[in-house]
Amino acid sequence: MTVTVLVFAAYAEALGAPEVSVTVPAGSTIADVLAEVRALPGGTRIPEVPLLARNQRYAALSDPVEAADEIAVIPPVAGG
Amino acid sequence: MPRAALGLAPLDPARLLAEVTRPANGAEALFVGTVREQNTGRPVTGIDYSAYDAMALAELSRIVEAVAAEHGTPDVVCEHRVGTLAVGEASVVVAVGHPRRDGAFAACRAVIEALKARVPIFKQEHYVDGTREWVHNGQR
Numbered sequence: 001m002t003v004t005v006l007v008f009a010a011y012a013e014a015l016g017a018p019e020v021s022v023t024v025p026a027g028s029t030i031a032d033v034l035a036e037v038r039a040l041p042g043g044t045r046i047p048e049v050p051l052l053a054r055n056q057r058y059a060a061l062s063d064p065v066e067a068a069d070e071i072a073v074i075p076p077v078a079g080g
Numbered sequence: 081m082p083r084a085a086l087g088l089a090p091l092d093p094a095r096l097l098a099e100v101t102r103p104a105n106g107a108e109a110l111f112v113g114t115v116r117e118q119n120t121g122r123p124v125t126g127i128d129y130s131a132y133d134a135m136a137l138a139e140l141s142r143i144v145e146a147v148a149a150e151h152g153t154p155d156v157v158c159e160h161r162v163g164t165l166a167v168g169e170a171s172v173v174v175a176v177g178h179p180r181r182d183g184a185f186a187a188c189r190a191v192i193e194a195l196k197a198r199v200p201i202f203k204q205e206h207y208v209d210g211t212r213e214w215v216h217n218g219q220r
Contacts, residue, residue: 009204009214053200076218078202
């Protein structure tokens, strides 16, 4: 399945785009999606365990992923 | 009712303060975060704030609702600005109305601390020497 992944700030600069699409097998987890994202050009500038979100809530590496999910890789936050 | 917002328009702290001021409240606390002229000694000319807009609004809404429930007042509002801000401009405003001052201060502080810890907002500082750098709350 193809999963759309949103990236922001320094991570978007590293990948050269605010969103990327990756292909993972059905039954994959967020960790599998992250591994594909980190394999893209510039992807190693994303840490091995960044902040992650699934459908606009923080998520864990072990959480399952479905094709329709909105996955995000989130840099360290800086609000305030 | 608890309310959160994220937007490009300049913030108006007085409007938020008025929003939480009601006869039931004996105390209103207002926090305003502004762009500082330097960070760790480097002169700053401005800051670009950006966000994962949908999640930032969702997360900030969850925060104001949770703080309102925990502290027993519906009058908890927070607005955060995005876009390019100059030194001295307000980036965030939290206003809380509460029957008692302890509750007002505690709820106001709880909102800004939770926001800084987990709302997906990002900032890039612009320095006097023309360089720019992504910075985050763990660096301070």
